[in-house]
Amino acid sequence: MTLAPPASTLVRLTMSRGRRLGSGWAPAALVGVLAVAVFLWCGVSWRDLVVFAGYVGVGLVLPGTLLWRALTGGGRSMAEDLAAGLAFGYAVEVPAYLPARAVGQPLLVLVVPVAVVAAFVCVPRLRRHWRGPGLSERVPPWCAWVLAGIVAFLIVWSAVHLYGVPVGAAYGDLPYHLALVGELRHHVPPALPVVLGEPLSYHWFVYAELAATSWVTGIEPLTLVYRLGTLPMAVATVVLVAVLGRRLGGSWGAGAAAAGVTYFLFSPELVEGVVFSSRSMFTVWASPTQTFGALLFAAVMTLLVRRRMRWAALAVLLAVLSGAKATYLPLLLAGLITVVAVRRRAERRWLVAAGLTLGFLVVAHVVLYGGGQGTRVDPFATMRALWGQATIPTLALLTGVHLFCLVCVWGGAAGLGRRALEPPLLLMLGIGAAGIGAAVLLGHPAQSQLYFLEAARPYLSIAAVCGVLAAPPVSWARAACLAGLGAGGALLVAAPDIDGGPPARVVAPYAVLAVAALAVWRRGHVLAVVALLTGYALPTSVRVIAAHVTPEERRHRLIPKGALAAGRWLRDHSSPGDVVATDLHCHHPRWKVCDSRHFYVSAFTERRVLVEGWAYAESTLARAGTRSYLEIPYADQARLAANDAAFTTPTAQNVQRLATDYGVRWLYTGIRPELDAYARLRFRNATTSVYELSSGR
Template identity: 30%
Template sequence: MTTVLETPAPAAPAPVRHSRRLWAAVPWLLPAISAYWVLHYYDTPDKQIALYAVYLLLAVVVPGTLVFRAAFGSRGNLPEDLGLGAATGLLVLLAGWALAAATGLQHLLIGWPALVMALFAAVPGLRRHWRTGPGEPLPIGWSAAMAVVLFMVTIWGATVFRTVPLPPHTAELYPDLYYHLALVHEMTRSMPFQVPQLAGETLKYHYLSDADIATASMITGIDAHVVFLRLWVMPVAAIAVLVFAALARSVSGRWWAAPIAATVGFVGQSVTVGSIASPPGIGLPITLLSPSQTYAMPLIGIFVLVAADVLRGKALRWWGWALLPLLAVACAGSKASVLPPLAAGLLLAGAISLIGKRKIPWTTIALLATVGFGMVVGLKLFAGGGAGTLQPQFLATMRWFLPYQDVIGTADDVQWGGLVQDGLESAGTAARWFVAWSLIWWFLVQAPRLVGLALPPKVRWSRPRQWADDQVPWLLGGIVIAGVLGMWLLWHPSASQIYFYNAVLPVCGVLTAWALADRVRGRLVPVLGAVAGGLWEFFAPALTVPVSRDAGGWAWAMALPLIRTAALVAVISLIAVLIWRKRAARALSTALIAAIAAAGTVSAVTRTVESLGDPPAIKVRNHVAVTAAEMKAALWLEANVGKDDLVATNVHCMPMSAQQCNARAFWVAGLGGHRTLVESWAYTDRTVAANGVNDLKYFFQPAPDPAVFALNQRVFEKGLAADVQELRSSYGVRWLFADTAAGKVANAPLKAAGAVVVHQIGTVVIYRLY
């Protein structure tokens, strides 16, 4: 497969270079101003925005850029050095946090970035890394295009924040947000870590994203919930965009492939062309609801970029080889689903090299061993007992697809159920044909992400076995294939198998951009293709409902928009071939890739604009939404209670007063910032591993320690002096967080037993035990 490299331009005079640098900096004002406006509009204090910007520069970008240049070499231009350096800075800061958490020296963490910068200033051999290495600057067009992509990321941020108000505000937030916020507070403590909602339980989870948020909060002094719910997500997403943009430019040799890859990977989604069905799976690789997923993207991007360079013969410094195992462990501790696809890609690349060149690919083996090291250490340090719930099952993700639910008509068990899910196994012939069509349909509407597999960068056959010369396309293709297979061949009770596909979406964007770059011979064809694809996605006639909700009705409703699209493509292609003949035939694949990529982008932008035009969708269901008063009470705990004090609460469920407890409240530990004896246990190892017991999903399972839970409940409901004393002396509880919305609170008996009311607001009473 051939990479078309652009011819370097002659060196410009110094005044011209200075002027060009200034003009190249102008486009970056767009995402910067947009990010500020979004944060300011959604209630983030201006001083905290400014402080966090300084933190990003001095604690993340500058130290990370120095380490990146020392370990992997400069890219020859400042923007890519800073983007890749920021991703490396996340790893450098993570190392400082780990040292602080292991030694209890969190108060010195603020000096860690300064120590790194001082090292590069003091050591003569490292001083050169303060300067960009040799190379040509990127054109202004790159800066302008990338600035537009990052601007769209900030608009995505606005769609997120409008549904997640900053506390205290009566709202029903996704429970995982409270769960991660509690983990953020836990990461400010020293090792070993505990499950903050179930004190004493060892924490086994991919919590490194929470550690990064905690580090930002500790260094800046900004409240953890403000960092997490506002300041953190857009910069990390922007860093990931820059990393994969650099990867696209590197592998394709075309600067404009970078913004296309970033757009397809981080902005674009599946095409709709008027369809009413929504494909299963998460739309983007970045999401506030899963900070671990978002945080893992820049880290795995760095690894893929370095791997691609090494597979193409770039010599890696000893610093680089030393840093790669740490990077692999960081990836595993960020999101468990990111390393397996990379391992699969390296296996495929190595196999192709072995077959084609007939010699052992030692470099590929070294990279694969490094990834394997990260996976093994990750299993040891981060994977909990609940990880065993991930099982092989064919098309398990299909059960989350609305047409499948209508057609199959069988509610699959909450348990694993074998290699084929129950509904599919008992389905009739028509229903099975419909499922097969649904899978084909999914691949078609995912064309913006997967077209790089169907129409990959061209293979050259000018000499034997040339297809094995470059391992990089096989690496990227293997990563994407593994992500797709992981989504469709694995089962998890909460559909977490989709994260395997989610993890490879940025690589999909790179492969799509490279496939286009390898075919383009001029601007006209891809521009016309992109315009046509975008216009059709926007103006395609929309269906409202299927004629019937059976196999035939849904199959036709899903097929009709694609039939219309195929007919339009066929007509336009035929006209073009009749007029321009061979030239048109050669250009068809180029136009098609451009049209598909543009359609996916227009689809995503249209949804975003429509979302911003709707009223904010803040849920406030009774007994599910946490009231502003309850939030204020929890925030009082964070501000007034000793950091290591233990809290007991009667809040456990969502809704709080439900007869069958969905144990995912999480907000007392999340907003309160303290460990609780027993709050919510849905995500603990023992609970997740018990999924399916008594035909109940894991979050409906009872508390893992019934005796402690019973004692906890008796204290709040009866307030017996003996129970209060046992809670205090045997378990070390210092505070009671009692919410009458969650259940009965024996106020008078508690006072008689020595509990002192120290704060009361709304339905919450906080007691101190002496």
């Protein structure tokens, strides 16, 4: 006979299950299930998912979290420790991989995580860090669900615009990223693989990370770049933005709000395509360098806002951040200088941190980037790209309109009052001002100055949320009413068909909104104005968010179907030092200018190419000036002519010249039967042929 458990036992079991469902682990588990389902739907194998998750968890998060706790004392919550631990795991993995790859033994990268875990098991003084001695709070369940919702949005967004898109039709720069992963899989120090002999004047540490992950797990680089690699970075960044908001805003509500503003609030776009926006975090999936840098930078910021600086951890993170993304150290230096300049009696640690940042910035600029990158002082360059060669007064006027748009997103910072003088918030404001200033005052042939604004976005959002909390309160009903009026006003004045030139079309609707905001300012207080400005931004925000999760029309395929198979055949039948030549340089051969962002030959073969696409070569960017980099022809026309002659008018002499003069071993091209007489055909499918030359130099 089975006895029923007593009522008190049933109550305890029910409450225990309720606590588990209401804890932070339930939303995390649900998002994990969503990610697995999406990746399986998009063709990732179970084997790759399990191995990738195992490596991220055991090879990166575990040793990174242990080191983070030992060097910094850990965070207040498990979520903070795990997110910062992942960032620190990456920061340790990259410098471990580079010498391992340099000596020809890439799997030696595993020595570091194994040694770390062993040390924390065997050394008694380190064992306490397994428990997390600094943990003092949990993320409230409601906040965990909010953050899980943001991550779920990022997963669906990526699934719609990347994971579920055929490789040949995906975002055009992804083959470039894939080519750099292939370069770091086989060469340290790296060079630009798509143009033989060009230096790699680019932030390349994330490609070292992906290369290390590929070697350890056996996962194809293509799967990492197009599917798995950046999602853990993006998830941890969401958590750390919320952690920073919680530390400076005083509650998890502030943290959730900061993350929400970062990912979901955009400046009002009343005239489409004329005012550049507040820069969506779209590079979550489009730019591994920006995503990697964003995570490392968020970890740096969690150190800087603490009362006590942890110099060893800061130095490690800054060292890797210097090669992760060139955008971040200048922003950080600007923020630290702001603290030192405004708070002249601030703690000495801010000045030391500024000096440390400057040192890493100089080393990165000289050693890693060779003084390149193409960014220059060029006021209004971004505006001219949108509005053409307008006069300086017109550009200044339209720049004012853009700044008004940014105020609609981050105007809450005006409520900080005396809190704006607190060093952590001064740091946020300095970073934000530098990001906005860079977008206005700098230029780049590929408009890369806008990455500064995107990089500053989370910290402007944190400052705005803290300002809302610091300002005198206003009733929720009044705030909602003003936001609704603002949204209605933005919809009412949006006028894409206004007659007249661009200034009239742009300034008129924004002037109406600015006058209304000024009237509310004179009759109310800061939160009333912030509510109205937020309302202005809501229609565009809803439209942008919906577009992020709405399938696009079928994209034009830029890569032929047989290219990947041919590239992998060549990779499997050649050596990493072999050089490939191709006549494939332009995505759209019939265009008046060559879109030389052509990188899939190097990407799929993991080999260096004599001349493929030169769009991002330093020799191209250095000559671009104020012109588009797509208008710049290849720098070495003699080499290009010799390369192309072997394909267009093949003879024994010009084909063999590629081998003798340039060291070419392989030819990768379309269907060219005329080459069969001068090179050995090794592979051919419906779209692509691979030839082998008899000898190199």
